[in-house]
Amino acid sequence: xxxxxxxxxFSAAMxxxxxxxxxxxxxxxPIRFIVPLPPGNAADILARLIGEKLSVALGQPLVxxxxxGAGGSLGADxxxxxxxxxxxxxxxxxxxxxxxGLYKSLPYDTAKAFAPVINMVQIPxxxxxxxxxxxxxxxxxxxxxxxxxxxxxYASPGNGTFPHLAxxxxxxxxxxxxxxxxxxxxxxxxxxxxxxxxxxxxxDLLTALPHVKTGRLKALAITSxxxxxxxxxxxxxxxxxxxxxxxxxxxxxxxxxxxxxxIVSRLNAEISKVLADPALxxxxxxQGLEVVAxxxxxxxxxxxxxxxxxxxxxxxxxxxxx
Numbered sequence: 027x028x029x030x031x032x033x034x035x036f037s038a039a040m041x042x043x044x045x046x047x048x049x050x051x052x053x054x055x056p057i058r059f060i061v062p063l064p065p066g067n068a069a070d071i072l073a074r075l076i077g078e079k080l081s082v083a084l085g086q087p088l089v090x091x092x093x094x095g096a097g098g099s100l101g102a103d104x105x106x107x108x109x110x111x112x113x114x115x116x117x118x119x120x121x122x123x124x125x126x127g128l129y130k131s132l133p134y135d136t137a138k139a140f141a142p143v144i145n146m147v148q149i150p151x152x153x154x155x156x157x158x159x160x161x162x163x164x165x166x167x168x169x170x171x172x173x174x175x176x177x178x179x180y181a182s183p184g185n186g187t188f189p190h191l192a193x194x195x196x197x198x199x200x201x202x203x204x205x206x207x208x209x210x211x212x213x214x215x216x217x218x219x220x221x222x223x224x225x226x227x228x229x230d231l232l233t234a235l236p237h238v239k240t241g242r243l244k245a246l247a248i249t250s251x252x253x254x255x256x257x258x259x260x261x262x263x264x265x266x267x268x269x270x271x272x273x274x275x276x277x278x279x280x281x282x283x284x285x286x287x288x289i290v291s292r293l294n295a296e297i298s299k300v301l302a303d304p305a306l307x308x309x310x311x312x313q314g315l316e317v318v319a320x321x322x323x324x325x326x327x328x329x330x331x332x333x334x335x336x337x338x339x340x341x342x343x344x345x346x347x348x
Contacts (some may be wrong), residue, residue: 052112052289056087061117062101064094068232069277072315073117076146076300083296097125097186097347099132106134110284112293116140120188120275120336123329127337128186129347136333140280142325144294145318146301147310149275150250151192151228152260154243159225164246164266167226171202179205180226181215186345189215191336192228192249192273194343199268206343219243230275231256231314249273256314276318276332278325290322 057080061073074090081088093101098121105116116122118140126136153164161167171178182190185208197204207224209215216234219227220242231254237243238257247266248254251274263271279297281290298319300306307317340346 052292053084053086055113056089057081057084057113057115059088059090059115059117060101060104061090061092062094062098062121063092063117063119065092068230068313069117069119072147072277075306076297079300080296083299097121097128099125099129099134102136102140103133105280105282106139108282110141110282110286112281112285112289114282115143115293116280117277118280119277120332122280123332124186124188124191124336124340126333127340128345137330139283141283141285141290142322142329143279143281143290144297144301144322145276145278145320145325145328146297147277147315148250148318149230149277149315150248150254151189151230151273151275152234152238152245152257153193153196153247153249153263154219154227154229154234154238154245155225156219156222157242157244158222159244161246162244164261164263164268167246168200168202168267171200171204175203176205178226179207179224180228181218181224182206182208182227183212183215184208184210186340186343186347188273188275189228190345191339191343193226195271195273195339196228196263196268198339198342199263199271228273235314250316254314254316255311276328278318294322 059073059077061070063069070092077088077090093104102116102122105114108114122136125132155161155167161170180193204226209218215227216229218224220237234243235256238245245257245260247263248257248260249263251262251264251272253262301317301319310317
């Protein structure tokens with residue numbers, strides 16, 4: 027009996043020593059940062075900005091790899107099935123939480139395949155209408171839509187995207203009947219609203235603000251629970267009358283499940299330092315991005331809640347992809 031106890035204690039000690047050694051040596055080689063989106067968009071730019079500063083902090087090259095496709099699941103699969111040693115990072119976003127409810131099957135179990143590192147920023151959207159829509163407030167639009175059920179159209183970058191489901195949540199909370207018209211990408215959907223081909227759109231602040239400032243579009247509300255410094259005059263959905271509504275996009279970092287906790291903690295600490303830079307925070311605020319940071323545990327709890335939220339929205343929308 028005593029020998030078995032000693033053997034168990036020895037094994038536990040060796041495991042702790044091995045984990046500590048891995049963390050102490052980390053990183054021991056270049057780091058791959060998988061971005062499951064095409065190059066050149068706002069998320070890709072942010073990933074490269076964070077990656078450049080993280081590379082300096084960790085003392086190893088960091089290579090951003092764009093792996094777009096299947097709503098981000100192709101890139102996520104690379105990390106899910108990759109080594110759990112902290113040398114392979116996933117630039118995670120809202121799509122990772124949406125996909126379990128949207129796709130009939132995924133090549134990984136989203137709830138078990140990843141270890142959260144940090145939720146970097148949240149990205150609220152505007153609820154927008156074109157300049158010729160006779161509504162200056164959210165209440166005005168709801169009244170207008172209810173007076174003409176099925177007569178007003180809303181654009182989205184595609185079925186199951188965050189802007190699509192943000193409007194579906196709006197529809198559910200308000201009881202309006204508006205028709206969905208999916209476009210190929212966010213730029214095309216925004217252009218459709220600017221040219222008055224549709225009447226309604228949920229869109230990020232960064233690309234919508236120039237049109238709002240010129241008066242070509244009207245921002246009726248913002249989808250976060252607090253107003254944005256980038257558009258302080260635009261009310262939240264709660265302030266506009268929908269008290270239980272919240273739909274905020276986010277972007278963070280995850281690694282493969284099983285990555286040693288000390289490595290996850292190191293990554294969290296280094297990225298937190300990057301996000302604490304006042305100049306970076308000011309830049310983000312001007313673009314409508316809100317720094318979140320926090321612990322891996324907080325990110326994990328948030329991610330579980332977000333998956334449930336979007337599963338309900340997908341079910342209500344009827345969207346389903348193979």
